[in-house]
Amino acid sequence: MIRIGTSGWRYPPWRGTFYPPGLPQRRELEYLSGLVDSVEINGSFYSLQRPSSYQAWRREVPSGFVFAVKGGRYITHMHKLAGVQTALANFFASGPLALGDTLGPFLWQLPPVLRFDPDRLAGFFEQLPRTTTEAAALAAGHDEKLAGRVWLTTEADRPLRHALEVRHASFDQPEAVELLRHYGIALVVADTAGTFPYLEHVTADFVYVRLHGDRELYVSGYSAAALDGWAEKIRGWSAAGLDTYVYFDNDAKVHAPADAIALADRLT
Structure with missing residues (x-):
């Protein structure tokens, strides 16, 4: 399975450039989902979303579409993965399970200052739910902040996947790779124009x-040659039996949607 899309979809510069002039904002996800087969929900990184939002997003996409969900910065950046039991419960109670069969992997992005700490990471990985049933059980431990706006059920027991995006050079060592491999956490392949470790x-x-x-980070698009190179990598992972999720985050100059569509075209 290969999924290609963008990180988010609600960007003012896209309006009238990628999105047709006059397209209502409420229909932007519907429009994008007709052209790509996956998207990252990144609003969940900045704040807890509402179950009603996840329900609406699910209704707006076609059958077979998949969402990746970005974990909250309150967990990754403020608490730096430590002492986050209640925060994790609140995150999973806020509604991602309402995505049902459109729910894909969870992305946890670490801040650049967070060094590799095997004990801290293992403690976090141990708490991550590996099925939707486990996520619902974890969500039941939410605190009063979410009173009246929780989603605590799953319509089916499905496996959950997690990916970790690291931004400190200390992760470039065998011990870090083996730790992620032990827990089955995907180490994100992040192309950051040389800003962070690749x-x-x-x-x-x-x-x-x-x-x-x-x-240039967040700004530059991908040339035809660069997209050819990424297509070749993806074919290699696919041939090895690996599912692949690819998200373009170069949204500043409206390159992300065009690049996602161009890469997907190379793989059809």
Whole structure:
């Protein structure tokens, strides 16, 4: 399985450029989902979303579409993965399970200051739910902040996947790779135009790729040659039996949707 899309979809510069002039904002996800088969929900990184939002997003996409969900920065950046039991419960209670069969992997992005700490990471990985049933059980431990706006059920017991995006050079070592492999957490292949470490180790039964910009972080698009190169990598992972999720995050100059569509075209 290969899924290609963008990181988010609600960007003012896209309006009238990628999105047709006059397209209502409420229909932007519907429009994008007709052209790509996956998207990252990144609003969940900045704040807890509502179950009603996840329900609406699910209704707006076609059958077979998949969402990746970005974990909250309150967990990754503020608490730096430590002492997050209640925070995790709140995150999973806020509604991602309402996505049902459109729910794909969870992305956990670490801040650049967070060094490799095997005990801290293992403690976090141990708490991550590996099925939707486990996620619902974890969500039941939410606190009063979410009173009246929780989603605590799953319509079917499905496996869950997790990916970790690291931004500190200390992760470039065998011990870090082996730890992620032990827990089946995908180490994100992040192209950041040289800003952060580029790591390409396979540590799970799937590969998660984030393309933040070919030459300039968040800004530059990908040339035809660069897209050809990524297509070749994806074919290799697919031939090895690995599912692959690819998300373009070079949204500043509206390159992300065009690049996602162009890469998908190379793989059809």
